[in-house]
Amino acid sequence: LHDRPFVRLDADAQDALLHALEGGRAMSPRWQGLDAQRFFIHHLLKTAAGFYYAHPRAWNEIGFGGPANPRGYVRLGFDSRDPWEAKEAR
Incomplete structure (x- = not known):
């Protein structure tokens, strides 16, 4: 729609484009027959929610409450260990 990548648009243009996709109003030959609204709902939205x-x-x-691990997660920081985990051998 803007002849440039999404990441190069300002925040208002990005928001407007996402609303256009959501509402099925993004018409462009670049979609090559792919339904923009279907892409937004079934791919973009579900993928973003899944990552989050x-x-x-x-x-x-x-x-x-977490996975079926009775201890759950205690340490969420990078390279942190739960108290019951063994240290790696050097």
Whole structure:
């Protein structure tokens, strides 16, 4: 629609484009027969939500207590260990 990549648009143009996709109003020959609204709902939206809710910190928002691990997650920082985990051999 703008003849440039999405990331090069300003925030208002990005928002307007996403609303156009959501409403099925994004008409461009570049879509080559792909329904823009279907792409938004079935691919873009579900993928973004999947990435967001894949993180344990987001699980509380939906009331998910975590995987079927009785201990759950204690340390969420990078390269942190739970107290019961063994240290790696050097």
